[in-house]
Amino acid sequence: MTEITPEQEATIVMDGATLADTLRRMAHEIVHENTTLEDLALLGILRRGRPLADRLAGIIGELTGITPPVGSLATTLYRDDFRGGIGSPTSKGSTHFDFNVDGRTILLVDDVLAAGRTIRAAMDEVMDYGRPRRIQLACLIDRGGRELPIQADYLGHSMATVANEWVTARLMEIDGEDAVLLTRRETEAEGA
Secondary structure, three states: OOOOOOOEEEEEEEOHHHHHHHHHHHHHHHHHHOOOHHHEEEEEEOOOHHHHHHHHHHHHHHHHOOOOOEEEEOOHHHOHHHHOOOOOOOOOOOOEOOOOOOOOEEEEEEEEEOOOHHHHHHHHHHHHHOOOOEEEEEEEEEOOOOOOOOOOOEEEEEOOOOOOEEEEEEOHHHHOOOEEEEEEEOOHHHHO
């Protein structure tokens, strides 16, 4: 669990109940927009995208009787900032799915959408496995700050953040609680 230090200020954007309601709404939208659920597969971007994908697939199954398959994507090695020598990659797990992507609708699932680089990396990785009919994107939070022209097809909540603000999704499967937090870090100018 991420700890909040004294020089940080955190605001709860979503509590557990709101997060659950948001995922249910997103699942309804996914069902409405995908008339052939037999061709739908979800790929959760590691780390927190995978449990969100599992939850969405479960809700879709409850709503329709058809539970789409779910897999995981570890996009780290596909990120352009690491390939360009900026930073060093940290593994968050490995890519794993047991379905063919050819001809399917692939729904990428992530917790927080920001610059768009992780999503671009995810699309590159999916294309290395085959040729989907289409790729969609579901994100719990869009925090703004886009560097690439990428937007979510299914979005839980949108908010504008500034440079010293960070959005963190906490999920029961990883963090022991469901919440979305906006953390504001004090800048040096503010601390002086």
